[in-house]
Amino acid sequence: MARNIGSRYTAHRVLGRGSAGTVWLGEGPDGPVAIKVLREDLAADADLVARFAHERHTLLGLEHPHIVGVRDLLLGDEAEGGDLALVMDLVRGPDLRSHLAACRRLPPREAVSIVAGVAGGLAVAHAAGIIHRDVKPENILLDTSGPEPVALLTDFGVAQLIEEPRRGTAGGVVGTPDYMAPEIIEGLPSRAPVDIYALATVLYELLAGFTPFGGGHSGAVLRRQVTEKAAELPGLPPALWELIQQCLAKSPASRLRASELASRLRELLPALDGLPALDLLDLEAADHRMVPEPAGAAAALPALPAEAEAEAGTPRGAVPLVRGAVPDEERVTHTRMRVPDAEELAGGAHGTARVARRPGQPRAGSARHSAALRRRRLAVTVAAAGALALVLLLVLLLALG
Numbered sequence: 001m002a003r004n005i006g007s008r009y010t011a012h013r014v015l016g017r018g019s020a021g022t023v024w025l026g027e028g029p030d031g032p033v034a035i036k037v038l039r040e041d042l043a044a045d046a047d048l049v050a051r052f053a054h055e056r057h058t059l060l061g062l063e064h065p066h067i068v069g070v071r072d073l074l075l076g077d078e079a080e081g082g083d084l085a086l087v088m089d090l091v092r093g094p095d096l097r098s099h100l101a102a103c104r105r106l107p108p109r110e111a112v113s114i115v116a117g118v119a120g121g122l123a124v125a126h127a128a129g130i131i132h133r134d135v136k137p138e139n140i141l142l143d144t145s146g147p148e149p150v151a152l153l154t155d156f157g158v159a160q161l162i163e164e165p166r167r168g169t170a171g172g173v174v175g176t177p178d179y180m181a182p183e184i185i186e187g188l189p190s191r192a193p194v195d196i197y198a199l200a201t202v203l204y205e206l207l208a209g210f211t212p213f214g215g216g217h218s219g220a221v222l223r224r225q226v227t228e229k230a231a232e233l234p235g236l237p238p239a240l241w242e243l244i245q246q247c248l249a250k251s252p253a254s255r256l257r258a259s260e261l262a263s264r265l266r267e268l269l270p271a272l273d274g275l276p277a278l279d280l281l282d283l284e285a286a287d288h289r290m291v292p293e294p295a296g297a298a299a300a301l302p303a304l305p306a307e308a309e310a311e312a313g314t315p316r317g318a319v320p321l322v323r324g325a326v327p328d329e330e331r332v333t334h335t336r337m338r339v340p341d342a343e344e345l346a347g348g349a350h351g352t353a354r355v356a357r358r359p360g361q362p363r364a365g366s367a368r369h370s371a372a373l374r375r376r377r378l379a380v381t382v383a384a385a386g387a388l389a390l391v392l393l394l395v396l397l398l399a400l401g
């Protein structure tokens, strides 16, 4: 049923729902629009409405072919009925999450082209001092009305406007764990590199079908974001992998700027022509997401070596893994541990990260992997014993003249 929003807009039907509200297909003075009506409790929050009013200029001013434009902002009285609503350009097509769910993995050229466009949008926003803070496939819409799909980033700054005050009171981190840069988890302010980290995570996910550090309890995901290294994706052109790695750097200063990322990705496009989506094993990705981290998992985390503990003195605060992070004495944190070694990263006794394997390659820590290790050890022992016997025989022959 149609519903009026403010004096200028009519909402016709629901396009989708998110955590902050409902998005409607609507009509305005200049034609069709998408109208995001924020939840009632948010609209009733006077501070929140004031923050939106304060950011009106910024929200309305951001224009780029890869950013969903905000055309109007309706605040309280203006929206008649107390709605808080964002009127946006209508994007005709699915969001990237649904597209990925349908394709499972994207061919490298498509993935890189989408991410290059979004990086271009971020470059303009960052130059204007605006940080998105919630880059993820749900916030990237695909306009499929033209000959080629066009990716558009939406929800600029909205997550932050809504969440900012709660962050202060709860003392926790806000965002989507799978895409959250280590410095956010470390309690540092979010600057432009957080968007680059999140976008590199999206690129990894488009290529692999899973995020580099996702799966299980969100606490475990946050821990991996800070301590683990993304598993390499077999079959990816090295230049592309290098770019992803650089943008997934734990240190924000080591990541590329959005404009550079956009141009480097565009340069790679011709070399990716015709490459199929990666042929990865299913890994444990799907099940991994479903299985909650065992309750005792935190206790099983590798402890700091005793000397390091003693050196730092007691009580010892969290180890800031990102330069400049202020250790937080209050929090029992995921940073209070050492970086796992290769075996752990590969999913051994403690590691929980997924590692991309070629078909036929056993998973580290699996029975097949252990059997292969045992066989290799036996072969080495037999070879060593043979070599020793040969040496003894030579010595004996020499001694006998």
Ligand SMILES: Nc1ncnc2c1ncn2[C@@H]1O[C@H](COP(=O)(O)OP(=O)(O)OP(=O)(O)O)[C@@H](O)[C@H]1O
Residues within 6 Å of the ligand: 015, 016, 017, 018, 019, 020, 021, 022, 023, 034, 036, 068, 088, 089, 090, 091, 092, 094, 095, 138, 139, 141, 154, 155
């Ligand atoms: N400008 C738009 N044009 C067309 N459809 C849109 C537009 N914006 C959002 N939608 C649709 O509405 C759905 C809900 O969007 P919304 O931004 O509220 O939530 P979300 O980003 O999916 O999730 P969350 O807010 O929880 O992060 C989207 O998945 C998309 O299908």
